[in-house]
Amino acid sequence: MDQIRSQLAELPPKRGIVYADGPSGAGKTTLLRDFAASTPGAVLVDATRCSAEEVADRVMRAIGVSYGDFRSINALTNLVHDLVFDRKFDPRIVVVTNTQWAGKRRFTDEPLGVAAGGIVAAFSRRSKATNIKLVVEVDSEVHDLGPRNRNPILLAPARDIVRLSPNSLPPRQRTAMTALALSEPHRVRFEEWQALCSALGTDFDVAELRTIGEESPFVTVELTDEPPVVFTHERDARTLREEVPAGTFQDFQQAVVERLLACTDGDPLDDYLARALPAHAAAAGRFEELLADPRTLVKCTHTALLNALRVAFPDSIPAGSFAADLYYLHNLGLAPSSQAEWISLLHLVALSQGDTERADALIESAGPLPWRTVWTRWRAPGLVRPLPPQIDVVEELQAEADGTTVTSRTADRLKQTWHAATGRLLAATGQFLGAKGPFIEEAPPTPQAPARWGPRPPGTWSARQPSAIPPHSA
Numbered sequence: 095m096d097q098i099r100s101q102l103a104e105l106p107p108k109r110g111i112v113y114a115d116g117p118s119g120a121g122k123t124t125l126l127r128d129f130a131a132s133t134p135g136a137v138l139v140d141a142t143r144c145s146a147e148e149v150a151d152r153v154m155r156a157i158g159v160s161y162g163d164f165r166s167i168n169a170l171t172n173l174v175h176d177l178v179f180d181r182k183f184d185p186r187i188v189v190v191t192n193t194q195w196a197g198k199r200r201f202t203d204e205p206l207g208v209a210a211g212g213i214v215a216a217f218s219r220r221s222k223a224t225n226i227k228l229v230v231e232v233d234s235e236v237h238d239l240g241p242r243n244r245n246p247i248l249l250a251p252a253r254d255i256v257r258l259s260p261n262s263l264p265p266r267q268r269t270a271m272t273a274l275a276l277s278e279p280h281r282v283r284f285e286e287w288q289a290l291c292s293a294l295g296t297d298f299d300v301a302e303l304r305t306i307g308e309e310s311p312f313v314t315v316e317l318t319d320e321p322p323v324v325f326t327h328e329r330d331a332r333t334l335r336e337e338v339p340a341g342t343f344q345d346f347q348q349a350v351v352e353r354l355l356a357c358t359d360g361d362p363l364d365d366y367l368a369r370a371l372p373a374h375a376a377a378a379g380r381f382e383e384l385l386a387d388p389r390t391l392v393k394c395t396h397t398a399l400l401n402a403l404r405v406a407f408p409d410s411i412p413a414g415s416f417a418a419d420l421y422y423l424h425n426l427g428l429a430p431s432s433q434a435e436w437i438s439l440l441h442l443v444a445l446s447q448g449d450t451e452r453a454d455a456l457i458e459s460a461g462p463l464p465w466r467t468v469w470t471r472w473r474a475p476g477l478v479r480p481l482p483p484q485i486d487v488v489e490e491l492q493a494e495a496d497g498t499t500v501t502s503r504t505a506d507r508l509k510q511t512w513h514a515a516t517g518r519l520l521a522a523t524g525q526f527l528g529a530k531g532p533f534i535e536e537a538p539p540t541p542q543a544p545a546r547w548g549p550r551p552p553g554t555w556s557a558r559q560p561s562a563i564p565p566h567s568a
Contacts, residue, residue: 095129097247102187102227110221111214111228113239116249118329119257122231123191125249129229136187141196141208143280145397149196150213157186157226166427171216174224185225190214194233195328198397199278200335201373203404205237236332258312258330260337268334269296270306271313274323275334276346278373279366281321286366293349294342347378355390368395368433372402381406385416388455396436400424413476416452419443422475434463442467446474469517 101112114122130138137156141149154161154170161173177183190208197204208214209232217226232239232246260268273290274282282290284300284307291298307315307323314326325331338346351374354367361367372394375384381402385391391399403411403420411418423443430436437460444453445467457466490503499520501511511521 095125095132098129098229099133101245101247102229105221105227107222108219110226111218111230113209113243113246114229114231114249115234115243115246117235117251118233118327119252120249121252122233122249126189126191126229126231130187130189133187135185136189139188139190140192141190142192143198144196144208145198145204145401146196146207146212149190149208153188153190153213153217157183157188159183167213167216170213171220171224174217174226175220178223178225183225185227187227187229188217189229191231193231194236197401198280199370199373199401200275200280200331201278201377201405202401203408204401206239209237210239210242236329258333260334266296266298266302267306267310269294270298270303271310272334272338273346274313274325275331276338276343278370279321280328280331281319281324282366283321284323285362286321287323289353289363289366290350293346293353344378347374348380350374351378351380355387357390357393364393368393369398372398373405376402376406382415382417385420388452388459391440392433392437392456392460395433396430418476419447419474426475432464434460435465438463438465438467442470442472443474446470446472468515471517 098112098114105112114126116122127138130136137153139149139152139156144152150167150170157174159170159174159177161170174183193209193214194205196208209230214228214230217224218228221227232243234243260272263271270287270291273294273296274287276294277286277290284303287303288298288300291303304315307313312326312330314324316322316324351371354363354371354374357363357367367390371390372381372384375381384394399420403417403424407417411421423439428439430439437456441453441456441460441463444450444456453467457463487505488502489505491500492503493500493514497514499511500514501509503509509523510519512519
């Protein structure tokens with residue numbers, strides 16, 4: 095602990111972070127918990143199985159700063175800076191443990207984003223301005239931070255840790271546990287574990303898997319949790335994954351993707367598909383195939399898709415692709431309140447790109463949606479094309495009682511009246527930003543649909559809702 099305190103005292107104002115590194119079982123988490131408990135002004139945040147957004151939320155709650163709907167990283171750091179400026183925020187030490195095990199899935203770059211990006215990086219860069227210093231647990235054997243992990247506190251391996259030795263397991267037990275380790279979500283149901291075993295080439299019945307789960311010290315079955323099956327320690331799952339030959343790994347990924355693509359309504363693997371298909375498709379090199387299949391795409395959660403996007407395209411995303419649309423949409427920071435609202439957003443982007451075929455396919459595959467785009471003047475993010483004069487932030491919408499027209503008022507006090515069914519601009523009072531004269535034009539054709547105006551359902555997306563926390567850049 096003295097070494098941690100010594101390094102914290104010597105940190106420069108624009109790099110307020112100390113890393114605690116060492117192999118699994120070295121005692122890093124215990125050390126940092128004890129440090130947080132014994133240090134005035136220190137708070138503890140566990141990053142296990144958390145996304146970067148969830149870690150940011152836990153950090154803000156731990157330091158006692160309410161942020162409402164303002165969820166961008168810059169907004170969060172500015173909130174703390176303002177409190178410091180007003181002398182309403184005392185110095186804090188934020189201790190973040192288990193960043194090496196961050197993320198909802200195993201094929202992920204989330205640990206790098208949590209340990210060296212997001213709110214950790216932002217507070218580190220503005221350490222003096224925010225009165226915050228950080229102590230962060232990492233494991234270079236799991237995810238190497240490279241030059242970002244300068245002068246870490248290194249802990250030696252523990253001698254009494256019982257590590258999984260794959261060769262010591264009976265053959266069927268090893269096969270079952272390897273299949274469990276190759277699952278993308280950390281937790282699975284027994285029926286999902288059974289399907290993973292089949293994808294690896296060996297069939298099991300659920301009763302045998304229950305016995306393995308209950309008898310193995312490396313697997314925990316928590317019947318009060320859903321899904322119930324999980325490795326007791328994630329390091330053992332990593333050990334088993336590393337033992338799988340590259341060819342076997344690819345064959346397994348292909349088999350899982352084929353099985354999930356064949357799912358029909360009511361399939362016992364429907365939930366696994368929603369949580370895991372994007373990651374398996376990325377591992378199998380079939381992520382773009384998934385994006386081209388609206389019937390299956392609408393079943394995948396937006397978090398699973400966006401997480402897999404980063405690992406499917408580690409270097410660059412093809413310009414003009416649907417993958418690029420997902421990237422730019424995520425960078426807007428929108429946080430859909432439901433799966434159906436996520437599909438509404440994808441439908442909006444497709445129409446804004448002029449891709450009516452994809453828009454129609456999404457609607458046909460998704461079923462009822464909380465809201466649906468009838469026409470749009472929005473330039474989808476990442477799209478470069480000639481534009482009419484810029485329209486400022488819309489602050490108010492008022493529809494006529496008969497639903498034929500709707501009037502918008504923007505932040506620059508411009509009022510515009512639109513034909514509700516077609517998007518034709520009928521009248522405007524005020525001056526468009528960037529315009530040299532009156533601008534009234536016919537909107538480009540968009541799919542016709544009944545105009546529906548009314549109160550926004552509780553919990554759904556608002557056009558004025560501040561952005562969610564943007565994705566990290568590892």
